[in-house]
Amino acid sequence: MNFDKIANLIKKLCARLSFFLVILLSSDVLLRYIFNFSTASLYELEWHVFAIIFLLGSVYTLHADEHVRVDVFYSKFSKKNKRLVNLIGNSFFLIPFGLVISYTSIPFVADSYNILESSPDPGGLPFRFLIKSMITISFFLLSVIGFMRIINSIKSTG
16 A cells, blocks of 8 residues: 555545544534533543544645645745755654654553553543554654655655
8 A cells, every 4th residue: 555545544534533523522512501511531532533633634734745834935946946945854854853753652652551541530531542642653654754755856856
């Protein structure tokens, strides 16, 4: 499976999760303000879903080259200079940052798995280690995209 297919799956997952989050938030508001009912698990589910959308969405957004840039100078650069900026940015910022976050999050996630961490709140969600795993996975995938972008920059200049 190539990375384009993975990115497309991530895109579809984030789209579905975004719709689910809208339904979830609407339900929470309805339950809270009309029926005066709320639970910790519902609130936690909202931020779990949002975290997945944010973390995996950043992977797709970078892959699709739709991420936010400071375009004051970049938009005026030639294609060659844009490739150079992307090469430097990916080599010295994206990949090292992604690998450091991914690597340093492993003990954090492993500890959570080892104790089968769940919410400390009464009525909260179990399996908190699953959401923490998304940190390691998403930053690793960001690093992979950085490597792919470097290879593509070198191919297009050579």
